Amino acid sequence: MSLLPSGLTGLPAFDIDTLCDALAGPGFAAMRLVDTEMLTALRHEATELWQDEALTPAGIGRAEDHELIARIRRDRTKWLDGSTPAQTAYLAFAETLRRDINARLMLGLFAFEAHYAVYEAGAFYKRHVDSFRGARNRVLSTVLYLNPDWREGDGGHLRIYGPDDSVLTELRPEFGTLAVFLSEEVPHEVTISHRERFSIAGWHRCNDRGLAPALQSRALPIAP
Numbered sequence: 001m002s003l004l005p006s007g008l009t010g011l012p013a014f015d016i017d018t019l020c021d022a023l024a025g026p027g028f029a030a031m032r033l034v035d036t037e038m039l040t041a042l043r044h045e046a047t048e049l050w051q052d053e054a055l056t057p058a059g060i061g062r063a064e065d066h067e068l069i070a071r072i073r074r075d076r077t078k079w080l081d082g083s084t085p086a087q088t089a090y091l092a093f094a095e096t097l098r099r100d101i102n103a104r105l106m107l108g109l110f111a112f113e114a115h116y117a118v119y120e121a122g123a124f125y126k127r128h129v130d131s132f133r134g135a136r137n138r139v140l141s142t143v144l145y146l147n148p149d150w151r152e153g154d155g156g157h158l159r160i161y162g163p164d165d166s167v168l169t170e171l172r173p174e175f176g177t178l179a180v181f182l183s184e185e186v187p188h189e190v191t192i193s194h195r196e197r198f199s200i201a202g203w204h205r206c207n208d209r210g211l212a213p214a215l216q217s218r219a220l221p222i223a224p
């Protein structure tokens with residue numbers, strides 16, 4: 001069964017098998033979702049939260065040094081809690097993705113967490129990985145973009161690095177585009193955005209209840 005709808009514009013059509021092949025290969029995939037009702041509701045909610053100043057500056061690991069954090073990332077975030085139909089729909093989509101990927105790649109994806117993120121003009125997120133190798137808490141990263149009519153010159157690209165530090169690809173954060181990649185394997189960054197940039201970053205985690213508490217942090221570890 002094709003989980004991810006085809007008929008995409010601007011990006012190749014993906015189905016779950018193509019997605020899993022890409023994850024097993026370069027570790028990165030991008031596709032376009034076509035559930036415009038859900039996407040429109042998520043976009044609406046994100047802009048309302050932004051206007052209501054309901055997002056807070058994101059952190060890194062346990063670091064509380066605000067100057068250090070500001071040198072690394074400048075986005076503001078709010079966790080999804082499933083309290084609105086738009087969020088429920090997105091969490092249900094993530095659950096389908098989790099089951100279908102587990103069935104094919106046996107990644108042991110167990111739980112999903114996600115936050116809205118807004119980058120103001122001038123904001124960025126320097127190169128990092130989403131999980132330290134071996135910690136196995138965040139296994140699969142997903143980023144859904146919610147920005148209609150994003151132009152090349154608007155910046156705010158997701159820049160993906162290959163194993164030899166080359167730039168593998170750069171993705172525009174266009175409305176409905178979903179990036180999926182292995183959290184431990186794929187270094188990436190968000191280049192400076194010249195416009196307000198809305199997205200939902202989410203992570204499928206493995207069941208880490210057996211791990212030491214020090215490895216169970218919710219916050220993002222950073223790469224040098």
Ligand code: OGA
Pocket residue numbers: 117125130143157158188189190199201220
């Ligand atoms: C992150 C991240 C990428 C993006 O939140 O960890 O890398 O394109 N986001 O927003």
Ligand code: MN
Pocket residue numbers: 128129130188
């Ligand atoms: Mn990241």
